[in-house]
Amino acid sequence: MNEPSAHILVVDDHRDIRETLARYLVKNGLRATTAESAAHARKALKAASVDLVVLDIMMPGEDGLSLCRHLVETGSLPVILLTAMAEDTDRVIGLEIGADDYVTKPFNPRELLARIRAVLRRTSQVPKERDPIDQEQMLFDGWTLSVTRRELVDPSGVNVPLSSGEFQLLCAFLKRPKMVLNRDQLLDLTTGRAPTVFDRSIDNQVSRLRRKIEEDPKDPKLIKTVWGGGYMFTADVSDGA
Amino acid sequence: MNEPSAHILVVDDHRDIRETLARYLVKNGLRATTAESAAHARKALKAASVDLVVLDIMMPGEDGLSLCRHLVETGSLPVILLTAMAEDTDRVIGLEIGADDYVTKPFNPRELLARIRAVLRRTSQVPKERDPIDQEQMLFDGWTLSVTRRELVDPSGVNVPLSSGEFQLLCAFLKRPKMVLNRDQLLDLTTGRAPTVFDRSIDNQVSRLRRKIEEDPKDPKLIKTVWGGGYMFTADVSDGA
C-alpha cells in the first residue's frame, strides 16, 4: 500500500485550484508539481519523471484535450481529466482520446485522490491495460460471470439468478476492479441515467447485489464501501481464457 | 484472442470523429483507415483489404445508408452504423438493410470497440461471411432451424413445430444474437407493424416461444429478459455449413 511516492503533475490555469490540489496530494503522501498551461506542462514533463497527469480540459492557449491526446499517443502516461461541467460530450471526448479517468468540477479532492491511486494501481500492475469490456466471461474469487449468457455461477457451481439491474451493476464493477466508483459514475455505467438530487438507487442496488454475492452482507468482502467516495470491487478479476 | 490485426475503415464526414476514432482503434491493436465520404470509402475499399466498416449514416452526398446497402448486397463486409440520434427508425432501417450493428452518437468509444470485436468474432467464426438473413440453416446450442423448410429440430432430433409468428420471432433473434432488442424493434422485425400504445403481443409471442424451446420456461436460458430494455438471445449462432 505504501508506494515509493508517485509523482503527479497538476495542470490547471487556476492558481488556487492547482496549488491547493498539489498541497493536498503532498499532504497525502504523493509528490506533486504544478503547471499553469499546456506549454508549462510539456516543460515539466521533460524536466522530471512524472507518473500521472491531472489535467484541466479547458485552458486558454493550447487546451487540455490536445495535450492529453499528445500524452496518450506518445508516452504511456496515465491522464485524469478535469472537466468543467458534467457534459456528456466532454466525457465521451475524454474517453475517446484515451484518458484513464475524468473528474467533474467542482470535485471532491478525496475522490480525486482515490482516482489517482486507482489509476496508479491499475497502470503499475498491468503492463498494458486491456479493455475488459468485451470479455465474454469474467472470473473473480471462484465466481464466474458469463456476460453473453447473463449468468452468474458461484464457487460451488450453483447458478445465482440476477436481476437486470444487479447484472449491470456487477458488470460495471468487474470491468473496473479495484477502482473507486462514485454513485454518479455507477448510475451512468448501469442505466445511463443522469443523477438526480437525492438518488439512493445505487445504494439499494449495491445492497441487493451484496445480499446475493457476499457471504456476510453485513461485512462485505467483494464490494467495499469507500466512505464519501462510492464503492470499490476488491477481488482480482480475470477473463475466462 | 490475438487476431492478426483486423483492418477497419472509418467513414464519417466529421474529421474530428473519424480521426480520433481511428487513433483509438489503432491504439487498441487494430488497423484503421479513414474516409470522409461514401465515394472515398469506395475507393479505399478497392485499394485495401478491409475487414469491417464503421459508417456514419448521415453524410452529405451519397449517404451512409445507400453505401451500406451496397456493401451488404455485393460484398460480404460487416458494417457497423453510426446514427446521429437515438432514432428508432434509423436503427430499424440499419438492421433491415443488414448492418451488423449500430451505435448511436454520442458514442462511448470503448463500447464501439467492443462491438467491433464482437462483430469480428462473429463474422470470423464463419469461413465465408454471409448475410445471415438468407442463411438456409442456423444452429444454436444443439438446435437446428431450417429457414427454407421453416422447421425447428431440437438437440435430440425431434421436430418442434412452430407457428409462423414464433418462427419469425426466432429468426429475428437468431439474426441478432447477443443483442438487446426492444419490443418495438421485434415487432417491426417480425410483423413490420408499428407499435401501438399498450402492445403486449411480443411478450406473448416470447412466452409462447419460450414454452417450446426453453428447458425450463420459468428460468429461460436462451431468451433472456432485459428489464426495461427488451429481450436478448444469448446462445452462439452459426450457420449450417
Next chain:
DNA sequence: GCAAACCTGTTACACCCTGTTACACCTTTC
C-alpha cells in the same frame, strides 16, 4: 360449405424489479 383446430392480439391479474422514502446507525468534524 361447415366445423374443428389453430393462430394471435387483447385483456386481466399475479408477480417481479427498481426508485423513493424513512429511519437507524455510522463517520467525520468541530
Next chain:
DNA sequence: GAAAGGTGTAACAGGGTGTAACAGGTTTGC
C-alpha cells in the same frame, strides 16, 4: 461530545413482465 452528513436497508409504490384466458380471424379437413 454534539452536530452534520454519509450509509445500510426495510418498506412501499409504481410500473414492467409472465402468462392464462378469451375472442376474433384464419386455416385445415372433410
